[in-house]
Amino acid sequence: MISKDQETVFPGMDKWKILKKSRAVVQWISLFLFIFLLAYFPRFELFMRLNPFTGLSASIAGRSALIYFLPALFVLAATFLFGRIWCGWICPLGTVLDSAGFRKKKKPGRSRITWETSTPVKKHDRGLRKIKYLLLVIVLVCALFGNLSLIILDPVTIMTRTFTVSILPAVNHIVTEIERYLYNFDFLHGALDALDSLIRGTILPFNRSYFYQNIVVLLVFLGIILLNLGAHRFWCRYLCPLGGLLAFISRFSLFKRQVVPACTQCASCSHACPMDAIRADKQYKSEQEECTLCLDCFTQCPENSLAFSARREKDPVKGVRLSRKNFLVGIGAAALGTGFLKxxxxxxxxxxxxxxxxxxxxxxxxxxxxxxxxxxxxxxxxxxxxxxxxxxxxxxxxxxxxxxxxxxxxxxxxxxxxxxxxxxxxxxxxxxxxQTRLGKAVVDTKRCLEWAEGADCLICREFCPLPVKAVERRERIEIDEQGKIKIVHGPFVIAERCIGCGICENLCPVEGDAAIRVMRKDI
Amino acid sequence: MDKIDRRKFLKRAFVLGAGTLFMSQGCTGKQQDSRITDQESARNNADSEEKQPAGDAYLGVAKGSGPGITSDPSGITRKAIDAIGGISRFVKRGDDVIIKPNICTDYYSYEYAATTNPFVVGTIVSLCLEAGAKRVRVMDSTMRGSGSSEKAYKISGIKDAVEKAGGIMEIMSPMKFREARIPEGSVIKSWPVYRDILEADVVINVPIPKDHPATELTVGCKNLMGVILNQGKFHDSVLSRRIADLASLVRPALTVVDAVRILIHNGPTGGSLSDVKITNTVIASHDMIAADSYATSLFSLTGNDILHIKHAGEMGLGLTDLSRVSIKEITV
Incomplete structure (x- = not known):
């Protein structure tokens, strides 16, 4: 009898273990694909297109359905079938947060415990879970008012921004600075030249990128990771508005995790669940909205009493939902917020x-x-x-x-x-x-090397890309302190020609702010 | 047995490596000095007429006949270099050669005469390789540095021509510039210069004559500003003297002026074909100043009209008075 049981149990367990392993593989492939595409093929940004939250918000705010986000329908369809599969399997930020566990290591003979039951996060768990819905409502209502300021909370844009502004440039800076140091040693030149010609233009770009606020962007990213100290995937459970949207749809998903009668209520699954989506008080059924399909519970279950099925449950667990009052608060906050921003x-x-x-x-x-x-x-x-x-x-x-x-x-x-x-x-x-005008260059004659110091410079004219240069050298008569008349010369911008590309401002050799600066064109 | 051998080897390698490292750190200053003097002595440049081999012209000028682009730029390039004794006078078997064209922008293709003619550059690459050069590299620092070089190399057509001829396009790495002393400098005593330019066996300067807002004209001397760092900071009220000082440090063995097309207005970046004059001329000389002076005549000027060329002449870097030199003019 027992041996027969084991026969049926173990092959089944293997299936879930394989699936769980494949999830990890899919997650890492997805994260690396994200970084790879961003670094080398930024024009094929698959993940941005897969994102239904930005697609929806941008379409609402921009008052047009955006075809660019058509692939997001796949994610929506997958969510209608299985729930938050995006969060558990694909989301690059989710993968980062999963790997930055801070979770207590499983001790032999004991089930995994996600966090101490007494932490304030745990105490307010139910209320906190509402935030993601509230943020979703606020962003969408703001979008209705034409405001997209809070879209910076979208996980894909967070990842894109952090890697663009902070992490990818830093990789280049670190390698370059090491190379620069090693170039001090003459006997290394041959090797360094060879290395440099190998990696530049292939792995690393030729030029280094510098960004304002690169540290701020990085700190926000690190902050999101550190939130994991409060609870595993704190961001995904409580804050992520994309997660909120997918969680909302998960309520209606076709396939759900179900507990079959063989369950002995051993609590292995609820201890294993990294999202704390399994309710001990509801016969270990799970809140579909909070489940990321990580399958930890399936592999931990000693009785093999879990299944995914489309069967209707008699008494499904109702997850955290926004009350009508909460919903109205969200709308009110969005309206007030956009009002104040106006x-x-x-x-x-x-x-x-x-x-x-x-x-x-x-x-x-x-x-x-x-x-x-x-x-x-x-x-x-x-x-x-x-x-x-x-x-x-x-x-x-x-x-x-x-x-x-x-x-x-x-x-x-x-x-x-x-x-x-x-x-x-x-x-x-x-x-x-x-031929498109971005602005207009304006010369600061008090600081210009030509006007103020009589130098021969005119780099601003030299590199003006226009067929008919927008900068010309003009002369002017000035009377100095001794009453002597002198002729000074320097660059003069012909406003009708200038397109405001800013190469003059970029190359101007004056320290600090350039002596020729591009200003807004409507001024 | 094997293990001990490896350990011994590692030990020796470590001692040797540490020793070299220590030595190289300990005498950095001295070493730099010796390097600079090495470069000075290595300049295989003839400054005066005495070093001129008998029979060959001082200045070789080849022109295509007729209006418009009728002759091939490659042909006149070969003829001009042949007139001064052929490439073998400058490039020896096994030499490491750097060709420095003018690829200052990535705005326009070569027809707009903002960048050196790719066929002229390609021909010189072929000639060097035919003469047995070990390696021929072509490089210029583009306006925004290494970031825009790749595109500029491509848009100018030079990358294509050079690679077809068997040369290498090198993107100038900002890490390879070294502070170099300029012993003959009148206003600057040192400036960061591209290391390889100072270390190469042969440097060939291949400028294109263009209108220029700061120096009136740019030809060979001004083209040398492409091998230094901090070009922006280089500009000041004595820019012309600084360019002449730079010409006293970086002395190309051969200057080949590509005057197939010249840019007469809106230089040096151009952008309008109406500013381009087709002159079908290539000028070659070991004397960069003489070659520059000849090129000014295409603008109805003389070398002494352009301040930095005049200064360079006064410093004894070359001749601006073309009546004193032998010019071989060939019309193809």
Whole structure:
């Protein structure tokens, strides 16, 4: 009798173990694919397209259904079938958070315990789980009002931004600095030259990228990881708005985890569950919304009393839901928030040096279309596109701006418009982009080497890419302190020609801020 | 037995390595000095007429006949170099050669005369390899440094031509610039210069004459600004003197001026074909200053009209007075 049981039990257990292993494999492949695509093929950003949350929010805020996000329907379909399979199997941030466990190691003879029952997080678990829904409601209602500021909380944009602005450049800086140090030793030159020609242009780019706020972006990312100290995948359980959307859909998913009568209520599964989705008080049934399909419970169950089935349950467990009151609070918060943001003068009178990527004309429209993902910053060959701080008010936080001092708009490049998922940056042909005005260069004659010091410089004219240069040398008569008349010369910008690409500002040899700066074109 | 051998080997390797490391650190300053003097002595450049081999012209000028692009740039390049004694006068078997064209931007293709003609560069690569050069590298630092070089190499057409001829395009690594002393410098005494340019057996300068806002014209001397770091900081009220100082340090063995097309307005980056003049000329000389001076005549100027060329002439780096030299002009 027992041996027969074991025969049926063990093959079944193996099936779940294999599936659990494949989950880990899929997760790591997915994470590496994400990084690989971002680093080497940023124009094929699969993960951004798979994201139903940004797709939905951007479509609402931009008032148009975005075909770019069509692949997100696959994720929605998968969720309708199995629940939060995205969270447990695919989400790159989820994989990072899964691997940064901080969980207590399983002790021999004891089941895994996720955290102490007395922690404040555990005490407020039910309430905290509502936050993700609340954030979802707030983001979507804000989107209805045309505001996308909180889209920075989307996990895919978090990953894209962190790797673009912080991690990938840092890898390059670290390797380059080591090389630079080793170049001090003459006998290593041959080897270093060979190494450098091998890795540059293949593994690492030729140029190094520098970003404003790279540390801030990294700290946010590390903060999300550190939240794991409170509870495993704290972010995914409580905060993630994409998780909230998928959790909501999971309520209606076809296949559910079900406990069969063979269950002896041994509690192995609830101890094993990293999401604490299994309810000991409900015969160890799980809250479908909180389950990421990690299958830990299936492999831990000694009785093989779990199954995935489409069978209707008599008494399903009701997970955490937003009450009507909570829902209204969310809508109210969104309405109030966007209302207050409307009062932010930065949104109407942006900073004079706020230059948007080529083709962006209307600041308000831009803010309601940009999902702050950082794809444009990734592809910009000069890393001239940088995350905004407050140049366009709070609502423009982390939207892209051209900072010519960091890098100009490359005359022979029009990549940003090609990768922008929401077309917030319009797709322009190269010849159109080369005629598109981003701003206007203005000379500071008090600091210019030519005007102020009489130098022969005019680098601003030298590298003006236009067929008819927008900078010309002019002469002017000045009277000095002794009353002597002298002729000074220097660059002069012909406003009608200048497209504001900023190569002049970038290459201006004056220390600190350039003596020729691109300013907003409508000023 | 095997294990002990390996340990012994590692021990010796460590001692040797540590020793070398220590030595190289201990006498960095001295070593740098000796390196610079080595480079000075290694310059295989003839400064004056005395070093001129008998029979060959001082300045070789080959022109294509007729209006428009009628002749092939490769043909006149070969003719101009042949007129001054052929490439074998400059490149010996086993030499490590660097060719320095002007690839300052990635804006336009070579037809716009902002960058050196790829066929001229490609031909020189072939000639060097025919003369037995060990390796021929072609490089220039593009406006924004290594980040834009790849694109500029491609758009200029030079990458294609060089690789077809068997040469190597090298992207100038910002890590390979070294502070170099300029003993003859009148206004600058040192500047960071690309290490390989100073260490190569032969450097061939292949500029294109262009209009330039700061120095009026850019030809060979000005083209040398592509081998230094901090080009922006290089500009000041004595830019012309600084360029002449740089020319006293970096002395190409051969200068081949690509005047197939010249840029007469809106230089040095251009962008309009109406600013391009087709002159179908290639000028070759061991004397960069003389070659530059000849090129100024295409703009109806003389070498002494351009300040930095004049300064370089005064420093004895070459001749600006073309009446004193033998010029062999060939029309193809």
């Amino acid at each position: 009062g932010d003068i930065g949104g109407i009178k942006p900073d004079v040096v706020l230059i948007r990527p080529p083709g962006v004309t209307d600041e308000v429209n831009f803010l309601s279309q940009c999902i702050r993902c950082g794809q444009c910053m990734k592809v910009c060959p000069t890393s001239g596109l940088q995350p905004c701080l407050l140049e366009s008010g709070i609502s423009g936080f982390w939207t892209p701006r051209l900072t010519p001092r960091a890098g100009p708009c490359d005359y022979t490049c029009h990549l940003c418009g090609q990768v922008c998922p929401t077309r917030a940056i319009p797709e322009l042909t190269l010849s159109i982009k080369q």
